[in-house]
Amino acid sequence: xxxxxxxxxxxxxxxxxxxxxxxxxxxxxxxxxxxxxxxxxxxxxxxxxxxxxxxxxxxxxxxxxxxxxxxxxxxxxxxxxxxxxxxxxxxxxxxxxxxxxxxxxxxxxxxxxxxxxxxxxxxxxxxxxxxxxxxxxxxxxxxxxxxxxxxxxxxxxxxxxxxxxxxxxxxxxxxxxxxxxxxxxxxxxxxxxxxxxxxxxxxxxxxxxxxxxxxxxxxxxxxxxxxxxxxxxxxxxxxxxxxxxxxxxxxxxxxxxxxxxxxxxxxxxxxxxxxxxxxxxxxxxxxxxxxxxxxxxxxxxxxxxxxxxxxxx
Amino acid sequence: xxxxxxxxxxxxxxxxxxxxxxxxxxxxxxxxxxxxxxxxxxxxxxxxxxxxxxxxxxxxxxxxxxxxxxxxxxxxxxxxxxxxxxxxxxxxxxxxxxxxxxxxxxxxxxxxxxxxxxxxxxxxxxxxxxxxxxxxxxxxxxxxxxxxxxxxxxxxxxxxxxxxxxxxxxxxxxxxxxxxxxxxxxxxxxxxxxxxxxxxxxxxxxxxxxxxxxxxxxxxxxxxxxxxxxxxxxxxxxxxxxxxxxxxxxxxxxxxxxxxxxxxxxxxxxxxxxxxxxxxxxxxxxxxxxxxxxxxxxxx
Numbered sequence: 001x002x003x004x005x006x007x008x009x010x011x012x013x014x015x016x017x018x019x020x021x022x023x024x025x026x027x028x029x030x031x032x033x034x035x036x037x038x039x040x041x042x043x044x045x046x047x048x049x050x051x052x053x054x055x056x057x058x059x060x061x062x063x064x065x066x067x068x069x070x071x072x073x074x075x076x077x078x079x080x081x082x083x084x085x086x087x088x089x090x091x092x093x094x095x096x097x098x099x100x101x102x103x104x105x106x107x108x109x110x111x112x113x114x115x116x117x118x119x120x121x122x123x124x125x126x127x128x129x130x131x132x133x134x135x136x137x138x139x140x141x142x143x144x145x146x147x148x149x150x151x152x153x154x155x156x157x158x159x160x161x162x163x164x165x166x167x168x169x170x171x172x173x174x175x176x177x178x179x180x181x182x183x184x185x186x187x188x189x190x191x192x193x194x195x196x197x198x199x200x201x202x203x204x205x206x207x208x209x210x211x212x213x214x215x216x217x218x219x220x221x222x223x224x225x226x227x228x229x230x231x232x233x234x235x236x237x238x239x240x241x242x243x244x245x246x247x248x249x250x251x252x253x254x255x256x257x258x259x260x261x262x263x264x265x266x267x268x269x270x271x272x273x274x275x276x277x278x279x280x281x282x283x284x285x286x287x288x289x290x291x292x293x294x295x296x297x298x299x300x301x302x303x304x305x306x307x308x309x310x311x312x313x
Numbered sequence: 314x315x316x317x318x319x320x321x322x323x324x325x326x327x328x329x330x331x332x333x334x335x336x337x338x339x340x341x342x343x344x345x346x347x348x349x350x351x352x353x354x355x356x357x358x359x360x361x362x363x364x365x366x367x368x369x370x371x372x373x374x375x376x377x378x379x380x381x382x383x384x385x386x387x388x389x390x391x392x393x394x395x396x397x398x399x400x401x402x403x404x405x406x407x408x409x410x411x412x413x414x415x416x417x418x419x420x421x422x423x424x425x426x427x428x429x430x431x432x433x434x435x436x437x438x439x440x441x442x443x444x445x446x447x448x449x450x451x452x453x454x455x456x457x458x459x460x461x462x463x464x465x466x467x468x469x470x471x472x473x474x475x476x477x478x479x480x481x482x483x484x485x486x487x488x489x490x491x492x493x494x495x496x497x498x499x500x501x502x503x504x505x506x507x508x509x510x511x512x513x514x515x516x517x518x519x520x521x522x523x524x525x526x527x528x529x530x531x532x533x534x535x536x537x538x539x540x541x542x543x544x545x546x547x548x549x550x551x552x553x554x555x556x557x558x559x560x561x562x563x564x565x566x567x568x569x570x571x572x573x574x575x576x577x578x579x580x581x582x583x584x585x586x587x588x589x590x591x592x593x594x595x596x597x598x599x600x601x602x603x604x605x606x607x608x609x610x611x612x613x
Contacts, residue, residue, distance in 0.1 A: 031505035035421030036433060038414035042474040043433075047440045050451035057454060106342060113335045122339060126346050131595040134534040135552040136588045139559060139580065140349050143356070149577060151352050151369030164565075187346065215331055237442070244446035247536045254556060255565045270450050271541070280454055287450040291443075298442035308438050308480075 051291065057284035071285040075273075080263040081286070088265050091174040092242045095181055099238050100231060103186055107193035108219045123194060127187035137184045138251040145176065168256050173264065177248045185241075189234050196230040197223055233307055240297035243290055246271070266290055356581035357381050364577050381582045384574035388558070393583060395547065396554030400587075402465070403539070403550055404532040407472035411528045412521060415475055419482025419520075420513050424495060425505075434483070441476035446537055453541045467542045468550075472532045478524040485520035486513065526598055530591050551587045558583055 061067045075081050106126075110119045132140060143149055146164040147156045161167045168176065200223060208218040224231070249264040250271075263269040266286055274283035302308055352369055359373035360380075367373070385393055421427070422434050440448075452471050453462075461467045490513060498508045536552040543549060546557060559565060562580045 030427075032421045032425035032427035032430070035417040035425070035509070036427075039418035039479055040433065042414060042470070043436065043440070043476070046452055046455075046471045046474040047436070047448065047476075050448055050455045053455050053458065054451040102342075105338065109335045109339060113332060114339070122343065125343060128592075128595060129346055129350060131530075131592045132350070132588050135536050135555045136534075136584050139555060139584050140353050142559075142565065143352070143577065143581070144349050149364045149369075151348055153369075183346065183349065214327065240442070241444045244444045246446060250540075251556060251559065254560050257565075267446065267450070267537075274450065274453070275541075280457070283450060284454060287447070291447045291451070294443040294447040295439065298439040301442050302435065302438045 054284040054288055054291065057281050058288050061281055062279070071281050072288075075269075075282050075285045075289075078269070078282075080269055081266075084263055084266045084269045087174065088243055088245055091177050091245065092239060094174060095178045095242050096235055096238055098178060098182060099186055099189060100235055102182075103189045103193050103234065104224060104227075104231060106190050107197055108223060110190070110194055111197045111223075112215055112219065119194075123187070123191055126190050129183050130185070130188050133184045134247055135251060137180055138248050141176070141180050141183070142251075142255050165256065165259065168252060168260065170261065173249070173252065173260065176252070177245060180248055181242070185238070189238075192234065193227065193230060196227040200226050229305060229307060233301060233305055236297050236301055240294050243293050353581055353584060357578055357585060359578060361576035361578055377578065378582070381578045384576075385579045385582055388561075388575060388579075389546075392546065392554065393551075393558075393586070396549050396551040397586065399548060400533055400550040400552070403468045403472060404529050406465075406469045407475075407532055408525055408528050410469065410473035411475045411478055412525060414473070415478040415524060416482050416514070416517060416521060417509065419479045420486050420509060420517075422479070422483045423486035424490065424492060424513075437476045437479050437483075441480055445531075449537045449541065452538065456542055462542050463544055463548065465548075468539055471538060472528075472535070475524070475528050475531075478528055481524050481527075482517070482520050485517065490516060522598075526594060530594065533591055555583060555587055 058071045059066060059068060061070070110122060114122065129137065142164075144152065145156070145167045147153045147161055147167070148164070150156060156167065204222060204226075205218055208222050213221065244267055245265040246267040249260060249268055253260040253262060253264075263272050267290065270283045270286040270290075273279045273286060355370060355372055356364060357378050358375070359367060359371070360377055363373050363377075422430060422437075456462055456467045456471075494512065495508050498512055499505075503511065533550075534552065535550075536556075539550050539553050540556070543553065546554075549557065558575060558580060561575050563576060
């Protein structure tokens with residue numbers, strides 16, 4: 001029967017081909033392994049292993065006995081745990097609203113209403129404080145918020161802040177951290193959002209203009225919907241980063257002579273567990289809460305946003 | 314549907330209002346972003362007293378900058394220079410390691426097939442997007458387990474794990490280097506290593522610069538990890554050193570700062586010195602930087 005006769009040999013040939021291809025791919029694969037070897041070792045040592053070790057610590061006690069979820073229950077019941085999450089929650093709400101609204105607004109303004117040369121200069125100037133990220137930015141803002149030396153001292157006094165300790169009252173801390181985060185981070189996001197707006201073809205905006213849409217209308221109905229993905233990207237990254245606050249409250253504590261709560265943020269609480277109580281198991285449990293938050297954000301972005309590629313071309 | 318014709322006068326008015334609103338917002342933001350940095354650069358030229366009394370954006374004197382410098386240099390027998398040196402060792406050491414491992418890795422992820430490639434890439438992406446601080450405490454616990462606390466390697470090795478760098482190299486090679494070029498070289502008898510050395514590496518210069526920039530800036534400014542794993546002031550990088558300096562400044566800590574020459578003026582000079590390397594890099598690599606921030610994820 002011709003069909004069978006015709007059918008079998010190609011199948012055999014296919015099998016042979018596949019075998020040959022697999023062999024050649026394996027041969028090509030070996031150098032691939034060598035090229036990624038160094039990086040993989042680092043990934044295992046400082047990405048995978050610490051995570052697994054933290055999980056191990058969180059489900060055992062200081063004698064290495066398995067304790068199930070007890071460590072998690074313990075830190076959840078700690079009277080400082082929930083307040084520390086409330087603190088960063090307050091901070092996050094303000095920070096996200098501010099960074100998303102202002103960044104998009106400024107990028108739209110820079111794209112549509114400002115001459116290109118000036119727009120470049122402005123983006124650069126907005127971006128420069130990014131160089132001071134971390135300790136330097138907090139120290140600069142300690143000066144900015146100290147009514148005696150601040151260049152905006154009169155403004156602070158007009159709001160009823162006469163001394164540094166009045167400024168750093170507990171209720172003001174989230175606002176202060178938002179200011180610092182915005183000062184160092186917003187410029188970068190303005191650059192990214194501007195770049196995304198730049199990718200919208202001019203014809204689209206031209207068509208909207210011909211149809212009678214004003215600048216604000218086309219910004220609201222066309223530009224912003226078209227960069228939705230980038231806005232979501234920014235919001236998720238800003239959220240994930242914001243859950244990790246440590247340097248800012250820790251330095252604020254140094255500067256305030258310890259008047260600022262030592263466990264203001266969850267990361268600080270984990271730090272206190274590890275360094276003051278020597279309770280590494282509890283510290284690991286807290287840091288796992290934060291790790292899971294970060295993992296969730298990253299997972300959503302990698303699988304849902306379509307902004308990252310894992311397949312070549 | 315025909316759009317309503319807007320009378321020209323109101324169109325002109327609305328355009329004027331738009332421009333005015335834009336000008337107000339942008340000016341306010343410009344002041345917000347520039348004023349603190351400007352104040353910081355001027356502060357070392359003034360004494361603590363002048364900082365309180367003089368106009369905030371005035372220049373004091375070069376003499377005072379010199380005085381602040383001498384006070385700062387004599388603080389704990391030149392601790393500041395030790396800290397800056399430590400920062401340089403940590404940042405540059407891990408930069409070299411980062412480049413050595415991430416350039417070949419990104420290259421292989423982009424241009425060769427091997428089992429687990431997809432998995433490695435996905436894990437890289439996830440770790441890259443996760444805030445780096447999430448892993449700091451677990452890394453501290455790990456280093457503690459292996460008794461590495463306080464050694465130089467406890468900083469350099471974790472710093473040199475840089476998934477974002479690998480991703481940048483991967484994207485660069487995946488989008489700019491045609492596979493056919495590599496196949497042609499292989500047919501001509503080049504081994505895999507030679508293909509990498511002779512063809513890929515020379516083309517990779519722009520992305521190497523980009524990875525180096527982000528890695529250096531990130532590590533230079535890092536505070537959390539060294540703060541946890543370095544117990545000894547001798548080993549502090551400048552960021553942790555600034556924290557110690559802050560607690561010795563009488564403007565913030567009248568008790569501990571008493572009798573020391575560290576005032577707001579000296580502290581602000583220390584901040585300027587601490588940010589100088591990064592600031593210089595920022596000023597000279599603006600274009601590369603912007604392209605890198607956008608390359609962080611592929612365009613639509």
